[in-house]
Amino acid sequence: xxxxxxxxxxxxxxxxxxxxxxxxxxxxxxxxxxxxxxxxxxxxxxxxxxxxxxxxxxxxxxxxxxxxxxxxxxxxxxxxxxxxxxxxxxxxxxxxxxxxxxxxxxxxxxxxxxxxxxxxxxxxxxxxxxxxxxxxxxxxxxxxxxxxxxxxxxxxxxxxxxxxxxxxxxxxxxxxxxxxxxxxxxxxxxxxxxxxxxxxxxxxxxxxxxxxxxxxxxxxxxxxxxxxxxxxxxxxxxxxxxxxxxxxxxxxxxxxxxxxxxxxxxxxxxxxxxxxxxxxxxxxxxxxxxxxxxxxxxxxxxxxxxxxxxxxxxxxxxxxxxxxxxxxxxxxxxxxxxxxxxxxxxxxxxxxxxxxxxxxxxxxxxxxxxxxxxxxxxxxxxxxxxxxxxxxxxxxxxxxxxxxxxxxxxxxxxxxxxxxxxxxxxxxxxxxxxxxxxxxx
Ligand code: SAH
Ligand code: SF4
Ligand code: F3S
Numbered sequence: 001x002x003x004x005x006x007x008x009x010x011x012x013x014x015x016x017x018x019x020x021x022x023x024x025x026x027x028x029x030x031x032x033x034x035x036x037x038x039x040x041x042x043x044x045x046x047x048x049x050x051x052x053x054x055x056x057x058x059x060x061x062x063x064x065x066x067x068x069x070x071x072x073x074x075x076x077x078x079x080x081x082x083x084x085x086x087x088x089x090x091x092x093x094x095x096x097x098x099x100x101x102x103x104x105x106x107x108x109x110x111x112x113x114x115x116x117x118x119x120x121x122x123x124x125x126x127x128x129x130x131x132x133x134x135x136x137x138x139x140x141x142x143x144x145x146x147x148x149x150x151x152x153x154x155x156x157x158x159x160x161x162x163x164x165x166x167x168x169x170x171x172x173x174x175x176x177x178x179x180x181x182x183x184x185x186x187x188x189x190x191x192x193x194x195x196x197x198x199x200x201x202x203x204x205x206x207x208x209x210x211x212x213x214x215x216x217x218x219x220x221x222x223x224x225x226x227x228x229x230x231x232x233x234x235x236x237x238x239x240x241x242x243x244x245x246x247x248x249x250x251x252x253x254x255x256x257x258x259x260x261x262x263x264x265x266x267x268x269x270x271x272x273x274x275x276x277x278x279x280x281x282x283x284x285x286x287x288x289x290x291x292x293x294x295x296x297x298x299x300x301x302x303x304x305x306x307x308x309x310x311x312x313x314x315x316x317x318x319x320x321x322x323x324x325x326x327x328x329x330x331x332x333x334x335x336x337x338x339x340x341x342x343x344x345x346x347x348x349x350x351x352x353x354x355x356x357x358x359x360x361x362x363x364x365x366x367x368x369x370x371x372x373x374x375x376x377x378x379x380x381x382x383x384x385x386x387x388x389x390x391x392x393x394x395x396x397x398x399x400x401x402x403x404x405x406x407x408x409x410x411x412x413x414x415x416x417x418x419x420x421x422x423x424x425x426x427x428x429x430x431x432x433x434x435x436x437x438x439x440x441x
Contacts, residue, residue: 089103155202310338
């Protein structure tokens with residue numbers, strides 16, 4: 001087979017898409033396409049898209065528009081869209097974008113090779129039908145990516161929670177858990193290739209295994225990963241507060257390999273808003289879980305997601321969000337302006353918060369969080385952190401890695417340290433990272 005065709009894959013959205021893009025690259029290699037980082041040289045361009053907010057979706061259309069010129073220059077260029085916008089729009093996307101060749105949904109990665117072959121023969125097609133669970137379980141290609149100190153491992157996909165604002169259950173479909181035996185085999189093979197840290201990935205990892213008879217639950221899965229030789233660190237994302245079980249909290253007390261970090265999105269700090277969001281927990285219940293996690297692992301760093309301007313959010317509701325920040329003291333927070341998504345329950349709510357109010361609330365929230373993150377980073381100055389060294393920093397003169405609490409740490413050291421754990425004494429705090437030096441042993 002000729003190996004001289006190039007594919008450019010551009011990824012948007014969450015880690016699930018990053019992971020899917022790696023699988024897309026593997027599938028396309030099988031067709032003779034090698035990855036390139038320059039879209040202008042590509043024979044095939046794939047956009048792996050996100051539709052979680054209107055802005056993310058709009059970006060896809062802007063980029064597709066920009067590729068019109070490339071298509072004009074190279075009539076044989078194939079342009080494809082996958083991921084969550086593809087799932088949402090399906091055939092409509094082909095109608096809206098005349099220079100687009102193929103569309104594949106979130107369950108249809110395995111059909112991509114056939115779609116590309118079709119496009120090579122001049123066809124325009126969309127495949128966005130959801131696939132049944134059994135077929136999907138057999139479709140998870142094993143991750144055989146060489147190298148890397150840290151890897152993500154998909155343990156479940158989809159989401160059954162239907163939070164009122166969220167498009168994910170609509171575009172990713174029903175929740176399925178991968179077989180634990182397959183996951184554990186995959187991680188053991190990664191350990192053999194030198195991987196030191198794995199992040200178990202899913203839209204809602206806490207409900208892993210609960211709907212599959214005879215399967216491990218998430219705490220059981222963590223315990224099984226923890227006994228794999230060579231894997232020194234375990235992380236997971238994302239957690240839903242309502243599904244954090246006592247068994248999972250106990251893992252933070254009992255599994256030293258489990259890192260001191262949890263991403264636990266609250267989304268709002270007021271009970272009225274939480275209930276209208278259909279989140280399934282109250283502010284008090286959320287705080288009780290945080291307290292239990294801190295008691296199991298006192299130095300745990302907590303990060304979260306927050307939405308401002310959900311329909312009907314009053315000043316008092318927003319004050320509840322701000323005060324939640326003070327009580328939790330997040331290490332980091334991803335905050336978003338509410339964006340109505342087609343087909344979701346909240347899209348039908350009519351008490352919209354004015355745009356300026358939403359923007360003002362976002363700024364206020366982000367200002368407060370920035371100050372708290374910096375405060376946390378300053379409190380770490382003088383401490384020694386165990387850092388898993390991941391590589392050479394962008395500036396080229398330092399190494400970078402992460403602490404157990406998921407803070408980025410830069411320090412001077414030799415490249416032979418990549419892939420090892422080193423103790424680093426923190427000397428300086430920045431907004432987004434820490435600077436340190438190797439601790440004297
Ligand atoms: N549980 C998921 C969350 C995916 S969406 C996971 O696996 O990460 C990531 C974040 O986007 C959510 O936590 C939420 O804060 C935000 N988000 C989702 N829908 C949104 C919307 N309609 N408007 C604004 N932000 C939204
Ligand atoms: Fe969306 Fe809620 Fe599911 Fe997360 S848990 S993906 S926010 S529906
Ligand atoms: Fe976006 Fe889809 Fe992930 S909507 S956040 S890419 S699951």
